[in-house]
Amino acid sequence: MGTVFSFDVRGGEPDAVRAVLAEAVAELHVVDAVFSTYREDSQISRLARGLVTVEECDPQVAEVLELCAEAERLSDGWFSPRYAGALDPTGIVKGWSVERAAERLVGAGATGVSVNGGGDVQMFGVPGPHRPWRVGVSDPLRPGGLAAVVSAAGADRLAVATSGSAERGTHIMDPRTGHSAVTDLVAVTVVGPRITWADAWATAAFAMGSRQALAWLESLPDTEALLITAGDEVRWTGGLADRLG
Incomplete structure (x- = not known):
């Protein structure tokens, strides 16, 4: 996946949580080996070249491709599992792998979990009594500054993801x-x-x-968003204010 993952895990029986954390990290390496578009021998690369079928790949491949098809349908084609005409489901893979890793740790008894994969964060529970998880959103036009702080207060689970051109350029x-x-x-x-x-x-x-995106994001259930334009305009969905703090 070509990115850095970090884990913040609270509560649970220490030995059990450590063991599952090690399993989660090992699984991330497996996911990278299966889905990397930079490895010619990865299953997704071989599938893209027609050397194997979906049925011959790890079952995770079929699962991810089904998620990609659902994302493509719900976004009216604006999300695509293809890049430059070639099969590339990595737009789903990172978030999916972050979520699975976090769920593993919750299943091991952790009472607070935050998994960050390249700036995309999945949170469960709380880091401490009366203290919610909080995620800073970088200001793309002011390096080192924050555009907002998202709070998970009152939510059993919450995720924050950002896409843009500030850090990786036009990609x-x-x-x-x-x-x-x-x-x-x-x-x-x-x-x-x-x-x-x-x-x-x-x-x-x-x-x-921005214009089409804001209306579309407003239509999605349980979804809020913050949009920042190159002209330094800030737009947001109606319920975002309830998630800031």
Whole structure:
């Protein structure tokens, strides 16, 4: 996946949590080996070249491709499991793997879990009594500054994902043209219960541009968003204020 993962885990029986944490990290390496588009021998690369079928791949491949198809349908094609015409489901893989790792730790008895994969965060529970998880959203136009702080207060689970051009440059494609997305946005942050979808929706919304994206994000259940344009305009969904703090 070419990114850094970090874990903040609270509560639970220490030995059990440590063992599951080690399993979660090992699983992330497996996911990278299966889905890396940079490895010619990965299952997804071989599938893209027609050397194997989905049925011959790890069952995770079929699961991810089903999620991609659902994201493509719900975004009216603005999310795509293809890049430059080739199969590339990595727009789902990172969020999906972050979410699975967090769920493993909750299943092991942890009472507070925050897993960060390249800036996309899945949170469960709380880090301490009367203290919610909080995630700072970087200001893409002011390096080192914060555009907002998202609070998970009152939520059993919450996810925050950001897509944009500030850190990685122009890397999001417009699936309708096959070229880099030409958009007025520099960053889209999506807040929802599941990082799998928050990450996908942030990518799709960025490709859409601010006006279409805001209306679409407002239509999604349990989803809030913050959009920042190159002209330093800030737009947000109606319920986002309830998630800031």
